[in-house]
Amino acid sequence: MVGSFLARHLSEKHSVVIIEKDADRCERLATTTPALVIQGDACDYRYQEESRVDRADVFAAVTGDDDDNLVACQLAKVSFNVPRAVARVNNPKNERIFKLMGIDAISSTTVISHLIEEESTVGDIITLNVLKKGKVVIVEMEIPSAASKASRSKIKDLGLPDGCVLVTIIRDEEVIIPRGEDILHPGDSIIAVTSVDKEEKLKKILKGS
Numbered sequence: 001m002v003g004s005f006l007a008r009h010l011s012e013k014h015s016v017v018i019i020e021k022d023a024d025r026c027e028r029l030a031t032t033t034p035a036l037v038i039q040g041d042a043c044d045y046r047y048q049e050e051s052r053v054d055r056a057d058v059f060a061a062v063t064g065d066d067d068d069n070l071v072a073c074q075l076a077k078v079s080f081n082v083p084r085a086v087a088r089v090n091n092p093k094n095e096r097i098f099k100l101m102g103i104d105a106i107s108s109t110t111v112i113s114h115l116i117e118e119e120s121t122v123g124d125i126i127t128l129n130v131l132k133k134g135k136v137v138i139v140e141m142e143i144p145s146a147a148s149k150a151s152r153s154k155i156k157d158l159g160l161p162d163g164c165v166l167v168t169i170i171r172d173e174e175v176i177i178p179r180g181e182d183i184l185h186p187g188d189s190i191i192a193v194t195s196v197d198k199e200e201k202l203k204k205i206l207k208g209s
Contacts (some may be wrong), residue, residue, distance in 0.1 A: 003062045005175050007033040017051045042072040045079060054080040062088040070094075073103045137199055138167075141206055143188040148208030151188075156180030163195035164202045 003018065007029065010016050016035035019042040020026045026039045040047030042061060053059060059076035061069035066089055073085035086104040089095050098105035143151050150158060155166060155178055169176040170189040176182065184190070184206075194202045 004029055004033060006060065006062065007035045008175065011035050017056075019047050019051055043068055043075065045075060048072075048075055048080060053082060056080070056082050058082070058084045058086060060086045060088075064088075064090055066090050066094045070098060070101065070103070073098075074101060077102065137196055138191065138193050139199065139202070140189060140191050141203065143184050143186055143190060144207060145186050148186065150206050150208040151184050151186045153183065154180065155182050155184065158205055160205060161194075161198045161201050163198045165193050167191045167193055 003020070007016050007018055011034045016033070018029055018033070018035050018037045019040055020029060020037060021039070021041055023039055026037050029035065030037045036051075038047060038051050040050070042048060042063075053076050056076070059073060059080075059082045061072040063069055063072075066087075069087040069089070073087050076082040077085050084104065085102070086106065087098055089098055089105045095105040145151070160166070166178045168191040169178050169182070169184065170191070171185060171187075190206060192202060192206075
């Protein structure tokens with residue numbers, strides 16, 4: 001899911017090539033993203049060569065296996081001279097190793113650019129990170145049951161305060177860029193950006209309280 005989301009997002013402005021082992025995933029990616037999809041192991045020289053990794057500005061390894069991600073990034077850097085390698089790190093203890101190898105490490109407990117996931121005091125709401133010296137936060141939360149007002153209203157009618165923007169709705173396997181006419185569903189995972197002083201109000205609105 002991480003790879004498909006990144007591919008769809010980055011393909012809007014960049015040329016993207018995906019290397020994926022699983023044949024079924026390759027087929028899905030080929031039909032849901034504009035990226036070039038190559039079936040193979042990114043830890044194997046020949047598949048990186050076929051993907052023309054030597055032309056890449058950035059190589060990203062986002063599998064659920066830290067060892068594979070490390071090997072793939074090292075191969076891209078050493079054999080194909082990719083200027084920047086970025087890796088998903090599933091075990092935070094491995095972050096130091098990746099960084100020592102010159103790889104930008106993104107822990108599974110971070111979002112992008114080292115957004116640190118912290119448990120919030122409000123149950124199932126997670127404050128991912130405080131940005132711009134504490135002025136802006138990125139939050140993630142799940143829309144509660146159908147009894148919630150938030151799960152029955154169009155986004156434009158929720159009364160979101162100024163300084164709050166819903167960035168992404170994750171619904172099952174689908175990633176949705178929200179628009180005013182969209183209606184939130186129970187179980188939707190919402191990622192939003194808000195100024196710190198409006199964070200609590202945003203949470204109350206999305207919780208339907």
